[in-house]
Amino acid sequence: MKDVGLKPDSLRVARATATLHAPAHCIERLHSGDTEKGDALKTARVAGILAAKRTDELIPLCHPLPIHRAEVTYELDETSVRVIAEVQTIGPTGVEMEALTAASLAALTLYDMLKPYCEPDDMHIEACRLERKTGGKSHYRRQLSQPRDAAVVVLSDTVAAGAARDTAGVFVRDALEQAGFGPVGYTVIADDAGTLGDTIRRLAEAGVALIVTVGGTGLGPRDITVDTVTPMLDVEIPGIMEAARAFGQRRMPFAMLSRGIAGYVRDSLLLTFPGSRGGASESLAATLPGIVHLIETARRGGRHAGGYGEET
Numbered sequence: 001m002k003d004v005g006l007k008p009d010s011l012r013v014a015r016a017t018a019t020l021h022a023p024a025h026c027i028e029r030l031h032s033g034d035t036e037k038g039d040a041l042k043t044a045r046v047a048g049i050l051a052a053k054r055t056d057e058l059i060p061l062c063h064p065l066p067i068h069r070a071e072v073t074y075e076l077d078e079t080s081v082r083v084i085a086e087v088q089t090i091g092p093t094g095v096e097m098e099a100l101t102a103a104s105l106a107a108l109t110l111y112d113m114l115k116p117y118c119e120p121d122d123m124h125i126e127a128c129r130l131e132r133k134t135g136g137k138s139h140y141r142r143q144l145s146q147p148r149d150a151a152v153v154v155l156s157d158t159v160a161a162g163a164a165r166d167t168a169g170v171f172v173r174d175a176l177e178q179a180g181f182g183p184v185g186y187t188v189i190a191d192d193a194g195t196l197g198d199t200i201r202r203l204a205e206a207g208v209a210l211i212v213t214v215g216g217t218g219l220g221p222r223d224i225t226v227d228t229v230t231p232m233l234d235v236e237i238p239g240i241m242e243a244a245r246a247f248g249q250r251r252m253p254f255a256m257l258s259r260g261i262a263g264y265v266r267d268s269l270l271l272t273f274p275g276s277r278g279g280a281s282e283s284l285a286a287t288l289p290g291i292v293h294l295i296e297t298a299r300r301g302g303r304h305a306g307g308y309g310e311e312t
Helices: 022-034 040-053 098-115 168-178 191-206 225-232 238-249 275-297
Strands: 012-022 069-076 080-091 124-134 150-155 184-189 210-215 264-265 268-273
Touching: 012 098, 022 040, 022 069, 022 080, 022 098, 022 268, 040 069, 040 098, 040 210, 069 098, 080 098, 080 184, 098 124, 098 225, 150 168, 150 191, 168 184, 168 210, 168 275, 184 191, 191 225, 191 264, 191 268, 210 275, 225 268, 238 264, 238 275
Parallel strands: 150 184, 150 210, 210 268
Antiparallel strands: 012 080, 012 124, 069 080, 264 268
8 A cells, every 4th residue: 555644634626427328218217216226316326425435445555534525416418317426535645536436336326226127238337537636746736847956954963073874864855856956955064053054144145946954953952953043034934844843743742842944034945854864754745835836936926826816
């Protein structure tokens, strides 16, 4: 089963359809609700909703998801009925299979309840397809449309002295490259406020789009990142690291202890990540869609779908 543990939750909706073709007298029975097993449309609706809720039991390797809404509706024509299934969740993966399963099983239920009234060749199901999905990476992109430069600054006395190997900063650097950033600078410095301040100022003056510090966000006597960065911010964006802490807290109980902050230094977006490999990777997983959005739209006045004056 695919690991979705580092995917952030988002509102996800999927709509799927399937079409049952049957003789006109069978479609009339759907209108009247007259079959020997009862009202076929009502029964198939319940079957479709139950199918959406139990998709993970029916299809191997599908993740179980909390189904927040599932609905089955119909469009009846003279010799066909179009089944429309829409499913919604808030979770780390989509509900496409839930919607497709709901449409399929609802159509099969209609077939079963109508089959006593016609020959097998007179009825068939076709065109089961996903019509729409929203949410997740297809809606909230995790990759830039064109490369922008970035810099990763690792703060660690032991790494700077050559006594330990950095894994957190390397992960962030590689993940940013995969997200379309480039070139991505990488620097290791000791936990020194003066050096950190000089480094950030130099990068901001050069107009680097994204600066990520890794390390120094805790409560130890050498954790100087947050105290150094705070007075340098022209605009603070509290929600970025709040989202990172909330994401991390669901995975381990110490994420709340990170003091990381984020904001703009000049036109450079600056984020301060924890120095652990887990903390850094979780912080980036939680914030990457927002980072991409900000880099491409916000600071320089870009427009984006759903903004003021835009149709959602």
